Every structure is written in structure tokens, then in C-alpha cells.
Amino acid sequence: MAKADGTFLFIGTYANEASARADYNIAKELHAVGAVGSYDAAVITKDDDGKVHVNKDEQSTRHGGWGGAAAGAIVGLLFPPSVLGTALVGGAIGAVSGHLWRGLSRSDVKELGDLIDSGEAALLVVGESTLEDALRKAGLKAEKEIAKHLDVSTRDMDEAVRQAADEVS
Structure with a gap:
């Protein structure tokens, strides 16, 4: 229960x-029909050289409310910069990372980072607690999955994203 x-x-x-x-598109549809509040999502791939790539549909993240910062912050926590094939820089990601780090243990970070192997893809979705029930009911087709409640208030996340956006603009 959420x-x-x-x-x-x-x-x-x-x-x-x-x-x-395909499951990423389901998450977008859930937001479009009002089943979830603020969220951010990304498809993550790892190439044969071990580089991690973050693939986002920028329009969906704008509608998601967190402007791409939440998914980017999670990826930045899970993978060292040396394996990221995509530059994840900016004040919003740094500000949000601090909030998310408080919600994850070191073992959580290791478990999540080890989930994706070369040649596979992952879907990362982070958002309000309403997301849990909506994703469960949607019947996503993941082969393996990890779902975690983070001890981070969505109000704190909203504020971190707003402050970071003000600093960047």
C-alpha cells in the first residue's frame, strides 16, 4: 500500500x-489520464562497452512535473560518471540527488545499480506514492523489478527542483 x-x-x-x-509509454499514459501525480521516467541501456545511456522523451518529463531531474539524479547515484555515456550535469540533478540519497541505503544503491546488464534495458520511474498502485494495476512487463519507498517527501522533491530551476535560469 502506498x-x-x-x-x-x-x-x-x-x-x-x-x-x-513500451512500459515507459504506459507510465506516460497513466500520467495523461491523471492516475499519477508528479513523476519522472527514463529508459536506461548499457552498451557492450559497459557505458550507460539514459533515453528520455523530454516532452513527457515536462508533463511529469520534475523536469527530468529525478530520473537523472537516480542514475547519477547508481552509476559512476566513468560509465555514463550521457552527461548528467546541472543544478537540478545535484539538488535532487541530495534528497534522494537520504532515501536510499548503500545496499539499495548497489542492488539497483547491479540490476541492469550489458545488452539489456531498464525502465526507471520515480514519483509520488500514487505511482505504486497505478504501475501495479497497469501490469508492466519487466523481467525483473525492484520497487522501493524512499523516505523522501514529494513536497521536498518539488521544492528542490524549483530551487534548482531558479538557480539554472
Whole structure:
């Protein structure tokens, strides 16, 4: 059952990017029909050289409310900069990372980071606690998944994103 004002994190792995993208589109549809509040999502792939790539549909993140900062912050926590094939820089990601780090243990970070292997894809979705029930009911097709409640208030996340956006603009 969802917590009243917490942040929910879902990471699922898929055999390929197309399968992950199909579930990504389901998350976008859930937001479009009002089933979830603020959220951010990304499809993550790891190439044969071990580089991690974050694939986002920028329009969906704008509608999600957190402007891409939440998913970027999670990826930045899970993978060292040396394996990131995409530059994840900016004040919003740094500000949000601090909030998310308080909600994850070191073992959580290791478990989440180890979930994706070369040649596979992952879907990362982070958002309000309403996300948990909506994703469960939607029947996502992940081969493996990890779902975590983070002890981080969505109000705190909203404020961190707002402050960071003000600093960047």
C-alpha cells in the first residue's frame, strides 16, 4: 500500500530497449489520464562497452512535473560518471540527488545499480506514492523489478527542483 507523502521508485529490466520503451509509454499514459501525480521516467541501456545511456522523451518529463531531474539524479547515484555515456550535469540533478540519497541505503544503491546488464534495458520511474498502485494495476512487463519507498517527501522533491530551476535560469 502506498504511503501518503512519500516518493516511490520502480526499476524494471527488459530483454531489449523496445520492451522497456513500451512500459515507459504506459507510465506516460497513466500520467495523461491523471492516475499519477508528479513523476519522472527514463529508459536506461548499457552498451557492450559497459557505458550507460539514459533515453528520455523530454516532452513527457515536462508533463511529469520534475523536469527530468529525478530520473537523472537516480542514475547519477547508481552509476559512476566513468560509465555514463550521457552527461548528467546541472543544478537540478545535484539538488535532487541530495534528497534522494537520504532515501536510499548503500545496499539499495548497489542492488539497483547491479540490476541492469550489458545488452539489456531498464525502465526507471520515480514519483509520488500514487505511482505504486497505478504501475501495479497497469501490469508492466519487466523481467525483473525492484520497487522501493524512499523516505523522501514529494513536497521536498518539488521544492528542490524549483530551487534548482531558479538557480539554472
